[in-house]
Amino acid sequence: MNIAGAINQAAIASTNRERIEALNRLTMEFYRTMGILFYSRYSSLRQENLCSVHPNVAHLLKNHFEKPTFGSWIELVKICADHLSSAGDRVAASYVQFLREQVPEEYRQQSKEVLRIIHSLRLNRGYKPPRKVHFPDVLESMRLLRNMMSHEWDSNEILQPLIDSGIDELVPEIIRLMMSCIDVKVIVPVSFYKERVEVIVMEGFTIHREHVPPTSEYTRHPFQSYVQYFDDEEMFRFKTNLIQFDRHRNICFAYARYSGNCAVFEHVPAAGSPSKHEVEFENLETLFELPEVIPEPLEQKHGRIKDCGETIHNLPDRLDDYVNRSVEEAELAKKLGHRKLYITTLDGGGGYGKTELAKKVVWDIIEDESKEKKLDFNYVVWVSGKTEYFSQGKIVKQRQSLKTVEDLIDSILYVTGNSKSIVQPLDVKRRITVDVLNTIPSTLLLLDNLETVPETEGVWELLIELGDEVETDFRVLVTSRVRTGKVEQVVTLRSMREREASDLTLIEMNKLDVSRNWKQEKYVQRIVEATGRIPLLIKHFVNLISRGYNLDEIASHLPSDADEALKFICNYQWNELSKGARKLLMGISFKGGRISFAQAKLLCGLRDESFKEAKEQLVLRSFLVDHPLINSVLELLPPISIFAKKKLSEFPDYEGEFTENDALLAPAEDLCDDAGVDAFTDEIALNQIFQRAEILAKRGSLKEAHAWYKEAVERFPESALAWRSMGEFEFRYFDDDDSARKKMEKAVNLDPKNPITLQTWAYWEYDRGVKTNSKPHLRKSIALNKKALKSSTDEYEHKKITDFIASAYMKMGYNTQDEWARAIAHKRMDYAKERDGYFRNVITLLEGNLYENPRTSAEVHHNLIDYNMLTNAFLSLKDPDAEERPKLDECALFYLREGLDLDMMNNQLRYTAKHPGILEALNRRGSEFSDKSSVASIVGEILEVEGSFSEIRKSVDGIVSTKR
Numbered sequence: 001m002n003i004a005g006a007i008n009q010a011a012i013a014s015t016n017r018e019r020i021e022a023l024n025r026l027t028m029e030f031y032r033t034m035g036i037l038f039y040s041r042y043s044s045l046r047q048e049n050l051c052s053v054h055p056n057v058a059h060l061l062k063n064h065f066e067k068p069t070f071g072s073w074i075e076l077v078k079i080c081a082d083h084l085s086s087a088g089d090r091v092a093a094s095y096v097q098f099l100r101e102q103v104p105e106e107y108r109q110q111s112k113e114v115l116r117i118i119h120s121l122r123l124n125r126g127y128k129p130p131r132k133v134h135f136p137d138v139l140e141s142m143r144l145l146r147n148m149m150s151h152e153w154d155s156n157e158i159l160q161p162l163i164d165s166g167i168d169e170l171v172p173e174i175i176r177l178m179m180s181c182i183d184v185k186v187i188v189p190v191s192f193y194k195e196r197v198e199v200i201v202m203e204g205f206t207i208h209r210e211h212v213p214p215t216s217e218y219t220r221h222p223f224q225s226y227v228q229y230f231d232d233e234e235m236f237r238f239k240t241n242l243i244q245f246d247r248h249r250n251i252c253f254a255y256a257r258y259s260g261n262c263a264v265f266e267h268v269p270a271a272g273s274p275s276k277h278e279v280e281f282e283n284l285e286t287l288f289e290l291p292e293v294i295p296e297p298l299e300q301k302h303g304r305i306k307d308c309g310e311t312i313h314n315l316p317d318r319l320d321d322y323v324n325r326s327v328e329e330a331e332l333a334k335k336l337g338h339r340k341l342y343i344t345t346l347d348g349g350g351g352y353g354k355t356e357l358a359k360k361v362v363w364d365i366i367e368d369e370s371k372e373k374k375l376d377f378n379y380v381v382w383v384s385g386k387t388e389y390f391s392q393g394k395i396v397k398q399r400q401s402l403k404t405v406e407d408l409i410d411s412i413l414y415v416t417g418n419s420k421s422i423v424q425p426l427d428v429k430r431r432i433t434v435d436v437l438n439t440i441p442s443t444l445l446l447l448d449n450l451e452t453v454p455e456t457e458g459v460w461e462l463l464i465e466l467g468d469e470v471e472t473d474f475r476v477l478v479t480s481r482v483r484t485g486k487v488e489q490v491v492t493l494r495s496m497r498e499r500e501a502s503d504l505t506l507i508e509m510n511k512l513d514v515s516r517n518w519k520q521e522k523y524v525q526r527i528v529e530a531t532g533r534i535p536l537l538i539k540h541f542v543n544l545i546s547r548g549y550n551l552d553e554i555a556s557h558l559p560s561d562a563d564e565a566l567k568f569i570c571n572y573q574w575n576e577l578s579k580g581a582r583k584l585l586m587g588i589s590f591k592g593g594r595i596s597f598a599q600a601k602l603l604c605g606l607r608d609e610s611f612k613e614a615k616e617q618l619v620l621r622s623f624l625v626d627h628p629l630i631n632s633v634l635e636l637l638p639p640i641s642i643f644a645k646k647k648l649s650e651f652p653d654y655e656g657e658f659t660e661n662d663a664l665l666a667p668a669e670d671l672c673d674d675a676g677v678d679a680f681t682d683e684i685a686l687n688q689i690f691q692r693a694e695i696l697a698k699r700g701s702l703k704e705a706h707a708w709y710k711e712a713v714e715r716f717p718e719s720a721l722a723w724r725s726m727g728e729f730e731f732r733y734f735d736d737d738d739s740a741r742k743k744m745e746k747a748v749n750l751d752p753k754n755p756i757t758l759q760t761w762a763y764w765e766y767d768r769g770v771k772t773n774s775k776p777h778l779r780k781s782i783a784l785n786k787k788a789l790k791s792s793t794d795e796y797e798h799k800k801i802t803d804f805i806a807s808a809y810m811k812m813g814y815n816t817q818d819e820w821a822r823a824i825a826h827k828r829m830d831y832a833k834e835r836d837g838y839f840r841n842v843i844t845l846l847e848g849n850l851y852e853n854p855r856t857s858a859e860v861h862h863n864l865i866d867y868n869m870l871t872n873a874f875l876s877l878k879d880p881d882a883e884e885r886p887k888l889d890e891c892a893l894f895y896l897r898e899g900l901d902l903d904m905m906n907n908q909l910r911y912t913a914k915h916p917g918i919l920e921a922l923n924r925r926g927s928e929f930s931d932k933s934s935v936a937s938i939v940g941e942i943l944e945v946e947g948s949f950s951e952i953r954k955s956v957d958g959i960v961s962t963k964r
Helices: 003-012 016-047 055-064 070-086 090-099 105-121 135-145 160-164 167-179 284-288 298-302 326-336 354-366 405-415 419-423 426-437 456-469 498-511 521-530 535-546 551-556 560-576 579-590 597-604 608-620 627-631 638-648 652-675 682-698 702-715 720-733 737-750 755-772 775-791 795-822 825-847 857-876 885-902 907-912 916-924 935-943 949-955
Strands: 185-192 197-203 206-212 225-228 238-240 243-246 251-259 262-267 275-280 343-347 379-384 388-391 394-397 442-448 473-480 489-492 594-596 633-635
Touching: 003 016, 003 167, 016 070, 016 090, 016 135, 016 160, 016 167, 016 225, 016 238, 016 251, 055 070, 055 284, 055 298, 070 090, 070 135, 090 135, 105 135, 105 160, 105 167, 135 167, 160 167, 185 243, 225 243, 243 275, 251 275, 251 284, 298 405, 326 343, 326 354, 326 473, 326 489, 343 354, 354 442, 354 473, 379 405, 388 560, 405 419, 405 426, 405 442, 405 456, 419 426, 426 456, 456 473, 498 521, 498 535, 521 535, 521 551, 521 638, 535 560, 560 638, 579 594, 579 597, 579 608, 579 633, 579 638, 579 652, 594 597, 597 608, 597 633, 597 652, 608 682, 627 633, 638 652, 682 702, 682 720, 702 720, 720 737, 720 755, 737 755, 755 775, 755 795, 775 795, 795 825, 795 857, 825 857, 857 885, 857 907, 857 916, 885 907, 885 916, 885 935, 885 949, 916 935
Parallel strands: 343 473, 343 489, 379 442, 442 473
Antiparallel strands: 185 197, 185 225, 197 206, 225 238, 243 251, 251 262, 262 275, 388 394, 594 633
16 A cells, blocks of 8 residues: 555655654554554454454544554554454464564664664663564654654754664565565456456555456445455455545555545655545444444453463553653562562552553563562453543543452453353352462462542452462552552652653653753753642643643643643542641642641641641642651642642631631741741651651551651761660561661660660560560560669659569560470479579569559559469469479469459459469369369359468468579
């Protein structure tokens, strides 16, 4: 059709600009030709019921083929070729197989160089050519150059490297090779006779006339075009409306666009401008002969399945103009490879680029380009809960493929090749899904926009259940505008970095032919600042500029479609905010988008707890800029401030309240300014850092949280609080205890008499001692708590610290008892002495640590703990067969009775009540109890115990005394 003319035009082009434009036209004509050929075959076979209706084809034609683009033709070729190939069609199978082959060896290095230069022209600095270059890689990259401005090419210098690479020879040669797998004829009947038909045959680059006999497929349609793919196929079988022949000019035309009631066709000559030909068609459906009823099969719902060699998936294609966000990409890939946590959530505001970043990371894994080499998936299942997207200044609704738990199960079965099981009942499908996943070495589920799924909680429950039941490597990646799960690690996507935002701005300007003047650094920087470095807003602002808007006008008075963009970014998170958080957001915008904590509380009338809760909601939903929070300042990105200001107009009562409160704030602000007073203390700033770190830690972002603690000790190196908090964080989340101890030592050195620091360090030494049965850790805990006792002046704190010391001695006693049980006979005596020493220490400490007349619930709770420890210490002192055993058990019984008198339903005391020593003591008193007796009856008997405890206690004083 038009390929011959396009090749000749590329050959005769003189300037660099003309050559690249001609090569673009050639590539476009190639995909248009292939699209027409494959669609014509698909349409005829569908009408013959030899292949099924593919709804993606119909939707593509209806939505994109009034004015088809380069990308539209590429997509049509892909869908039709893959669909026909799966149906066993030999034309499509041959073509698809050809696409999987690498370009011939003599062109591989040249192809990589061409790809590298094209991406560098588009400012995609992070691009690396694939290790294996296939035919479509080169041709599809040509569309990246289509939107670059012609006036940028006038000097020809920018394109010289591309010309030097030999692109003007490479592209035509690749097209010739790809066309070689399909040898077709276009046949147009022009005259009809009784026993023959005169036809025009277009084959290759030639046109001739011949006479052929009518066939069984033949019907009298003069000048109707037919495609013959093989000589052994019927000549008039594959009819097409997309190729038209003008008998007067003897020219073949290919479909270009549809306007009014006419289809416009184009012919590309060997030289000169394209010529046009119009043919009337009632509508687009008639032109393409679309079916009246279009079903929604699995492929339409869950996407096209792709086989990439080692990975089978249904992941959508990534953006050609994607700007790398290397820090977040590396963090997300690292978390996906976590050896224990299998669910990762990528959260952030709408329009921040979550979906594209997730696709980029997973595509890198599929194509073996990820730095996390240990990641390798046999199957990747993509499913989307997205209900809308932003396009051309409007929020556009779209069909949601993930609404229910069943949708998720169906998508897994579909991608893994088990579509036949989808008709089964839900419980059966769920069992099959687990069985299927257990046969696959490694699977990744990617759930996009999970927050909009009606059955979100049910989906989370299924993901957790699959994590428990699937024994192979199973991982989940979720994108969400809010954190919706309970067991995942989180990567939070904020605004782009300045360099990334600048690159995206320039790419969008190139794509939309924005004047060179706008590409000056000062204008690019203004766009970056005005958009808050939010990708969706950057794209939309550049789009507005390309349509003639002034930047000042856009920034100060948003056009209606820019207002829609802000709604797309903010509305979902806005709807999730509490009343207090909304008020705080509007209050910040009232003060121009920046306000101190103290001002915000007074302006909005929020108490400390309400303010803290509201602020955390704004942080979690990406409304606030991170860094100013350290200085106790709330700051909004400029576009977020505009959105909040517009929302404020809907709440006139708030606006009046803000105006009144702001008048009260002004004098106080002036006084601070006049006196040169810093409105915020170091302690407030530190607490703000800690709050931010705690939020990140709760969300699983431990690396980022740790960075905030580093910020604290760097800014306040003389603060014991900063060093203590960092040490405690490292003890809690990291394995390097030595590093945590150094932080604690630093805190103690800075404030040696602070009991809180000593207690905190002691707690973590105790924690390690309990977990590892380590006596050195427990001894360290005791030593630290003894130091804390000397600094403590509060009675309650004093008693609480004593309890911690006693707990450490109890644990050491139990550990030594285990060593005694494992020891050989002649070593047992030493272990017994050591064990009894620990339990004596417990008794000595706690008998003087009780409240004589506990009045408050805290005092009662304290005594209950001590009574239980005293009971167990007496029960554990001495060997089970020691002659003092009955008296020690009696002491234990009396302390247990004292505890049950305070709270007979205390679980710890009731558990201790079934200790063999207690049961023996009761039996010696005439009761008959065994370890199978009910707790209630045992407790009842204990509460009836009478006798003089002081006499019994005095009788064992020599055994219990620590002065032995």
